[in-house]
Amino acid sequence: MRLKFIKPQEPVLALKPPVSNGWLCEIKDDGCCTQIIFDWAGALTFTRMGIDRLKRHRPVVTAAEQLKAKSFIPGGEMIARPGGRPNFHAMYSRMAWNAELLAFVAFDILHKSGEDLRWRPAVERKAILRELIQPAEGIVQCSQHVEGGVEIYEAADRMSLKGIVSKRKVTPYRSGAKDAVWLKCWDIDFELIGIKRQPGEWTERLFARHVKNVGKAVIAKTDAIKNWLWT
Template sequence: MRNAEDRLKFIKPQEPLLVLEPPLSDDWLHEIKYDGFRTQLIRDWAGVRALTRTGIDWSKRYWPIVDAAEKLPAKSFIIDGEMIAPDPDGRPNFHQMHSRMAWNAELLAFVAFDIMYLDGQDLRALPAIERKAKLWNLVKPADGIIQYSQHVEGNGAEFFAAVDKMGLEGIVSKRRNSPYRAGKSDSWVKVKCWDVADFELIGVKRERGKQTQGLMARDGKYVGTAVIATNRSIKERLLQRLERNRAEQPAGVPTAVTGSNVEWVGPGMTARVRYLRGESKLRHASVQDLREIGDSLA
């Protein structure tokens, strides 16, 4: 009689480092970065289970994918991938994830991008390109709710430009001969695309020796900070308007960004911000322009 001790164990996922440019060498594979929930599918003698990036069992939430994984032609495996909520055109829609997990799990899909264990063999020491070949042989034709993360070899800049044009979040690049290592490693890197949008400027943070930061909100909700990287004349005019347009601290701003060096701005001032796509808060963000209703500081 087998027991729980005999079951395959969760493997801490490998995590890509964030970089600003894709690798140019032909030694790299490039894949689309899918916007969803990192998931590990594990099959052993007791069946298939689906675990989150921290090892929590979400098999009941992902039951259609678990059922599909039971039909894969292997007795045991550990597959790394991303659970997504695809739109009709196949693009991942992160905002639909929670709704589908609760009500329409059959509309989820699992994108497999690595395999660490297969039928008694630990594959982590194999080169990434060989692991992907074994993964494809397991999941092909991958035209159902279990999909396969296609890749290109080399031409990272061209691949990134195509992904950006499609409006996707970014890419993940992996050294083709690298083993699978848990945790962050420079053999996997991610490059995110940029977006530009208008946000409400609710405050300005000035500290000696540091860049001026704008505190941003969307629909009244704080979303992060952006460097005010506009020209000097715009900054000066902004500060003049701050003198005329001071306000009380709005609700919902984390205490970590408040303090005596923050000046709060009254309603009506917007900022055009460049920021990394696919983040819950502004990241690597910079202000391109500042406006008041009916006016522009440019």
């Protein structure tokens, strides 16, 4: 029987990074949440919602199949790096036209060589992941981490990166959970420059940062807040 997709654990948004050493903190890449499953029948890739993306990720899958383990399930992000920096929009172009320029950055591992690793503390899973993916370069990579989040968060901000994700060192992996043992912290200081409304469509907010358009987001708030935004 083949290994099955595991619903990912998700972080919650935090305004400030953790300051204690009980956390593993790493850069949040600008990509698409992806899970690779490798077993006796080969490798598959899935999105956060469990959608099969094998055809789009073929070069990454081929590289993953060379890792030295009988089976494994790492969680991570599929990224594109034009000019050396992860770029979410470029990723979709790479999947459509230049899939060989994609890379997979693993940040957790849920299964290896017949063992379910989800019960193990995050710090142990990280060590197993590093052992599997060495060196941490090339088309399949291993996300690096530090303990304590303030300095890495400030560094990410200086480099205009998306932000950081912090995980408590001693916690197991909780499939489908979304609680404060995983935190995501990034710069959310955007300017609201407009509201887009069309009959029968989602109402969207338009944002800018440093006078540059940075995109849009659906308004998923109460009717009172929606009314306040466009009055």
